[in-house]
Amino acid sequence: MRHLLSTKDLTRDNAIAILDVAEDMAGVADREVKKLPALRGKTVVNLFFEDSTRTRVSFEVAAKRLSADVINFSAKGSSVSKGESLKDTAQTLAAMGADVVVIRHAASGAPKVLADSGWIDAGIVNAGDGTHEHPTQALLDAFTIRRRLYGPDSRGRGLDGTTVTIVGDILHSRVARSNIWLLTTLGASLRLVAPATLLPVNTSGWPVTVGYDLDAAVDAGPDVVMMLRIQAERMNASFFPSAREYSRQWGLDDERVARLPAGSIVMHPGPMNRGLEISAGAADSAQSTVLEQVANGVSIRMAVLFHLLSGSDA
Ligand code: CP
Secondary structure, rough: OOOOOOOHHHHHHHHHHHHHHHHHHHHHHHHOOOOOOOOOEEEEEEEEEOOOOOOHHHHHHHHHHHHOEEEOOOEEOOHHHHHHOOHHHHHHHOOOOOOOEEEEEEEOOOOHHHHHHOOOOOOEEEEEEEEOOOOOHHHHHHHHHHHHOOOOOOOOOOOOEEEEEEEEEOOOOHHHHHHHHHHOOOOOOEEOOHHHHHHHOOOOOOOOEEEHHHHHHHHHHOOOOOOOOOOHOOOOOOOOOOHHHHHHHHHHHHHHHHHHHOEEEEEEEOOOOOOOOOOOHHOOOOOOOOOHHHHHHHEEEEEEHHHHOOOOOO
């Protein structure tokens, strides 16, 4: 694996290998010295053209735990604001000796442009591109599901037989797209639930079923409910009548959580709009995996960096 651009590119074996290495990496967090020498001498550049808390910080922690050098670059405060192009930015980073570039960009496809360009001879990791994909988020979500439902001793296992319902702003969600491909590859069955205005016009090419009624989806008793953030920053029109109406019909509130099966889990990639797509009670419930997802993100990103920089698929 040279780049990680899309979960569509991962075979089931690739994906399970990353989850299994992440299990090993998770053990590093419990050590007194949370470091491995695996990537000593390597340089990871975090190239963020869009805001981020979880993804940027966890790539930094992951790279440092593997003893790599880390350069953090955000477009705000850089020469990008003076009009510097992606090409010139990439070539500048290449001159600094980047081995991996982790890129987040508002334009769908920007990481692929970088990977195909020849401007830089580094592995490229897509950390979220427009409304296209966010592959490491999907990997950490799959890891969280596997650990919570099947235990940390589930190495080698996929998610066969697992039912996952993804709820909310599917239209603008790169998290949903990456999860649709990855969780299906791992054997899960997916259902999407959203107002019609927040679904793509045509989902016929997606391996999912689609519904509009959250109560019916909750009463179907899924193993996993994944709530998505309403992405107001990507909305140039009104997609639902009001916040109150949205949370009443498509928000996961305390009463809906109480109706979910015991042992099911509630996920959210963050950042959350508490009171809109998820209530504070649901976000902080025993079934919520929100903070586990953040912690697991470090293990997954360690595994991804290790795969890319060690040239190992095993
Ligand atoms: N889940 C996620 O991508 O969060 P950030 O935008 O904070 O990185």
